[in-house]
Amino acid sequence: MLNFELKNPVKILFGKGEIAKIASEIPKNEKVLLLYGGGSIKKNGIYNQVETALKNHTWIEFGGIPANPEYDILLEALNVIKSEKITYLLAVGGGSVIDGTKFLSSAALYEGEEPWDILANGIRTEVGMPFGTVLTLPATGSEMNSGAVVSRKSIGEKLGMGGPGLFPQFSVLDPTVVATIPKRQLANGVTDAFTHVMEQYMTYPVGADLQDRIAESIMVSLIETAPKIIANPSDYTTAANFMWCCTMALNGLIQKGVPTDWAIHAIGHELTAQYGIDHARTLAVIAPSHYRYNIETKKEKLAQYAQRVWNITEGTMEQKAEAAIKKSEEFFQSMEIGTRLSDYTSQFEGTAKRIKTSLINRGWVALGEHKKVTPDDVEKIVEMSY
Numbered sequence: 001m002l003n004f005e006l007k008n009p010v011k012i013l014f015g016k017g018e019i020a021k022i023a024s025e026i027p028k029n030e031k032v033l034l035l036y037g038g039g040s041i042k043k044n045g046i047y048n049q050v051e052t053a054l055k056n057h058t059w060i061e062f063g064g065i066p067a068n069p070e071y072d073i074l075l076e077a078l079n080v081i082k083s084e085k086i087t088y089l090l091a092v093g094g095g096s097v098i099d100g101t102k103f104l105s106s107a108a109l110y111e112g113e114e115p116w117d118i119l120a121n122g123i124r125t126e127v128g129m130p131f132g133t134v135l136t137l138p139a140t141g142s143e144m145n146s147g148a149v150v151s152r153k154s155i156g157e158k159l160g161m162g163g164p165g166l167f168p169q170f171s172v173l174d175p176t177v178v179a180t181i182p183k184r185q186l187a188n189g190v191t192d193a194f195t196h197v198m199e200q201y202m203t204y205p206v207g208a209d210l211q212d213r214i215a216e217s218i219m220v221s222l223i224e225t226a227p228k229i230i231a232n233p234s235d236y237t238t239a240a241n242f243m244w245c246c247t248m249a250l251n252g253l254i255q256k257g258v259p260t261d262w263a264i265h266a267i268g269h270e271l272t273a274q275y276g277i278d279h280a281r282t283l284a285v286i287a288p289s290h291y292r293y294n295i296e297t298k299k300e301k302l303a304q305y306a307q308r309v310w311n312i313t314e315g316t317m318e319q320k321a322e323a324a325i326k327k328s329e330e331f332f333q334s335m336e337i338g339t340r341l342s343d344y345t346s347q348f349e350g351t352a353k354r355i356k357t358s359l360i361n362r363g364w365v366a367l368g369e370h371k372k373v374t375p376d377d378v379e380k381i382v383e384m385s386y
């Protein structure tokens with residue numbers, strides 16, 4: 001097992017009716033900016049619950065943060081924070097609203113001229129404006145981690161940021177919110193969370209037995225939960241399991257003491273930046289090719305995954321590894337998630353080269369757990385996914 005440090009200060013308020021508790025989590029003397037997305041919270045009753053909870057607070061709102069939170073729109077929110085002297089942020093939404101809020105938490109206290117530098121120059125946020133979240137879409141784990149991803153359409157970029165100042169002070173996880181999530185987003189949520197586990201697991205063995213077993217449990221639970229949640233998102237028990245799996249998949253726990261990969265996400269973000277494909281779907285496109293291309297360095301964990309998650313017991317290590325990749329593809333497809341780039345665009349020629357160039361320009365020339373996946377390798381992986 002590798003050395004590690006672990007500190008996760010996020011207070012989780014899990015369960016039906018917990019939204020009311022934000023009243024006591026946010027100090028009364030704060031001036032709050034409530035941030036949300038395209039308006040789903042105004043149709044499904046979540047906004048009303050937040051409004052009731054905040055009846056004794058001073059607050060205003062900023063809506064319209066789009067999926068893949070857009071820098072230019074976030075700058076408008078930043079102006080509101082400054083002109084209205086906001087002191088506390090409350091994100092009510094999925095990964096995009098929470099990530100947008102994390103950017104604002106950092107940008108609100110940033111002293112440089114151009115907030116984009118936080119992303120472009122990888123500036124860590126040691127201290128941000130305090131914020132809490134009400135999660136409406138289980139998927140990213142953003143509600144219990146300190147990372148965020150922000151898009152800027154005008155220059156075709158989608159970049160990550162993070163730092164210890166970007167953990168939410170609290171996050172409300174009420175599984176009843178799952179009832180109104182469209183099928184497409186439920187499938188995205190399962191796929192994103194499943195791939196988060198894979199990125200932290202499909203590397204090489206380091207004798208971290210507990211981390212491996214927790215990761216495998218999350219994957220098995222997601223495989224069992226997926227058909228049930230898509231068929232009946234109103235079922236509370238199913239929704240609760242789905243929600244907690246997604247949070248546990250990326251709250252930092254299973255990545256401690258083990259090597260991690262994250263190449264699938266790095267390549268996937270490029271596909272979202274170029275084509276606007278949903279984040280989770282880019283992962284389903286890249287993961288199979290990435291694992292097939294790197295099978296030599298990943299076959300031990302792939303075979304362990306085959307055996308423990310998919311009950312594949314026959315064959316050599318390589319055969320088990322390939323069978324598990326196939327099972328993963330079929331799992332994504334069972335949720336109507338396409339696993340080839342051509343499922344999303346007919347204009348895919350040249351994509352691999354463009355991604356390669358973009359990675360080189362950014363100096364990202366060594367991806368993966370061994371830092372040996374080069375831009376040339378990425379080009380081949382993307383070509384394999386056409």
Ligand code: NZQ
Pocket residue numbers: 036037038039040041044065066067068069093094095096097099136137138139140141142145147148149177178180181182185188189192250265279
């Ligand atoms: O905008 P509204 O109207 O709220 O609608 C949203 C949006 O259209 C809708 N939705 C959310 N909750 C709902 C609901 N509709 C009905 N009922 C509800 N209860 O779902 C749509 C998608 O929302 P979004 O927040 O974009 O989805 P997701 O949670 O998948 O977030 C994706 C973003 O998170 C980033 C992705 O790159 C992408 O930008 N990620 C963040 C990570 C992190 N911070 O740790 C890690 C991930 O790997 C990922 O990169």
Ligand code: ZN
Pocket residue numbers: 140192193195196265279
């Ligand atoms: Zn993801």
